Amino acid sequence: MSGTPLVDAWRRARAEPRHPLQIPGHKNQFANDETALGADLLAELVRDDIPQQGGVDDNAFSHRYLEQAEALWAAAVGADHCRFLVGGSSQGNIAALSAVARPGLPVAVDRTSHRSTHAALVITGARPVWVHPRIHPEFHIPVGMTPGRIAAIEEPVSAVFVTSPSYVGTLSDVAALSAAAHDRGVPLVVDQAWGAHLDFIAGRGALASGADVSVTSVHKALMGYSQTAVVSMRDGRVARAHLDRCVDLVATTSPSGTLFASIDATRAVMEREGAAALDTTIGLVQRMRRRLAGIAGLVVADESNMGCAIDPFKVTLFLPGTGVSGFDLGEALWRLGHGPEAADRDTLVLTVTLMDDAAFVDEATRIITTLIDQRRGDARAATPTSVWRIDPDVVVTPREAFFATRRRLRLVDAVGEVSAEQFCPYPPGVPLLAPGERVTQETVEAIVAAGRIGRVAYSSDPTLETIEVIESLSP
Ligand SMILES: Cc1ncc(COP(=O)(O)O)c(C=O)c1O
Known part of the structure; x- marks a missing residue:
């Protein structure tokens, strides 16, 4: 099998005159009717939107173009199996962590993980055992997770989840981390959202370095449409069928064939x-x-x-x-x-x-x-960035906290309480405080400082003056 199955099918569908009696609601009329309702606003936005179902493929997916394109991507990056995603690496991280975590059981997670990994903890109910990358002594950014930190985890975790590349472009030695996870008998999952290109450089991708599952955004380092990503895996430590279930758990049932085809095209360009x-x-x-x-x-x-x-x-x-x-x-x-x-x-x-x-x-x-x-001005010392240094006291699991009964307090009065919500400065999208973590004086100060200089997302009070803390856990 070779070629570009999704791109070819997308082009055929785009060229075909069509006016379906099914979704999409825009009926593909913006492709060639300049007088269609709302064309002045909508035409250039949705002209090329062909759904995968009943568009690029038929309603029953009988041509299996998506599967063919996924197999081609998997072969190109040395994976045994992969799935295309239209919910970004956010969807990929949720699916990947869900595939290796269990409700109530410990899973080792890099605390500098993107918020989507924290979302996966809410969904699965797993208990995070945070691991921390080394922090550069002068510039205060993460400079790689070390295998020693994986080996030092005292609990019997179900998997190890790390992020590499980091948001600031530093890389972990994934081969060494894979060996450390495998020595514990558990899979390594790598959030490689920023490193889709690494899979096309011999020996540099996470899977090529021994990881069991990796998640990559095709829209970040490569040329895919915004939202496109791929979760890829090697057989052995993670069950393919379970990863598929976890992907489907958080997937739209109406994916865009245009987005999927852009992943197929990107792979073909990279191979060519x-x-x-x-x-x-x-x-x-x-x-x-x-x-x-x-x-x-x-x-x-x-x-x-x-x-x-x-x-x-x-x-x-x-x-x-x-x-x-x-x-x-x-x-x-x-x-x-x-x-x-x-x-x-x-x-x-x-x-x-x-x-x-x-x-x-x-x-x-x-x-x-x-x-x-x-x-140019006077030289100064670098100021540590709080998100890279958070070492939280996890009181209850993120899921327990997320579903707990809440009460609202002034943020400055909440020290000692357990947060029911997330405070996440953007960038880098790493939570300063997550559900289930004890509020400390240091986190309050870090939230206030982050709010002064930028956007702190996902908390219920955009002014950051109040916080929802746990009143009682749901039965
Ligand atoms: C490390 C990391 N993982 C995952 C994501 C989520 O990726 P996406 O925007 O493709 O959902 C981001 C987003 O910036 C990220 O920085």
């Missing part, structure tokens, strides 16, 4: 031209890092100063030595149409992909150099 394109992009990123490292006071993350491997698509800058505020620099880049992946006071994270050519990368390097020079 990925090796050369990856080499080019990796070279451009290295050049950008080298040039930026020449700016006085600026530190550019690399293997030698971070002590861990770095995502070859990321350029992570530490600004304290330049005296420049990352917020200010980030804003300036936004205004120029070059919004960075993340910007906080001390750190700027840039994502470069295969779609960025040499002229753009060099121009971006020049712009950043100029912006820093224009804003």
Whole structure:
């Protein structure tokens, strides 16, 4: 089997005159009728929306195009099985953790995990045994989970779940983590949301390094439509049928065939031209890092100063030595149409992909150099970012807390109580405080500080003045 089954079927469906007596409600009329109801607003938005069911494939999926495309992706990345997702790596993380966790039982989870992993803990009812990556002593970012931390877990956990690449582009040694998890007789799941490209570099992907399940966003590092992701697995420690069940538990029953086809197309492009394109992009990123490292006071993350491997698509800058505020620099880049992946006071994270050519990368390097020079100030020490350092007291499981009876308190009066909700600064989307965790003076201060400088999501009171804490656990 080869080719692009979903792309081909999508093109056929798109070319066919159709006016179905079933969903989609837009009846594909925006494809060629400029006078259709609401065309002025809707046409360019939904013109290319072909559903998978009754569109790219028939209602019974009898051509099995999706399965064929998934098998091709699995073969391309060295997986035994994979599933395409339209709910992002968020859906993938929920499915993957659900596949290896059990209600009430301990599961080892990286506390710097994305909020979707925390959502999986609510859904499964598993009890998190938090593990923490090393934190860089000077720049205070996570610089990789170590196998020793997995080996040191005292409880008999059902699986180990880690994130690599991290949001700031640092990588864990997944081969060593796989060995550590397997020594305990349990599977390793890797949230590789930021690292879809790694699966196309020999030996760099999580599965190639021994992980049992990995989750990748096709829309982040590669070229898929927004929301596209893939969960992939190797047979042995995780049951395929159970992973499938968990994917279906949190999947729409009306997926977009357009989104799915963009995953198929991305895989085909990577197989056809990925090796050369990856080499080019990796070279451009290295050049950008080298040039930026020449700016006085600026530190550019690399293997030698971070002590861990770095995502070859990321350029992570530490600004304290330049005296420049990352917020200010980030804003300036936004205004120029070059919004960075993340910007906080001390750190700027840039994502470069295969779609960025040499002229753009060099121009971006020049712009950043100029912006820093224009804003230069006195060097300062880096301020630790709270989300990377949270070591919570887990009082009850996230699920128990989520479904508990709640009462509202002023945040400043809640120290000592158990939170029923999540406070999650964006970026990086890692909760400062999660349901089931004890509220401490430190977390209250961290929430207030995070709210002052950016968006803190998912808490019930957007002013952050109050918090819902557990009144009593549901029977
Ligand atoms: C580490 C990590 N995992 C998972 C996700 C969720 O990915 P998606 O946006 O594809 O749902 C994110 C989102 O930023 C993330 O940073």
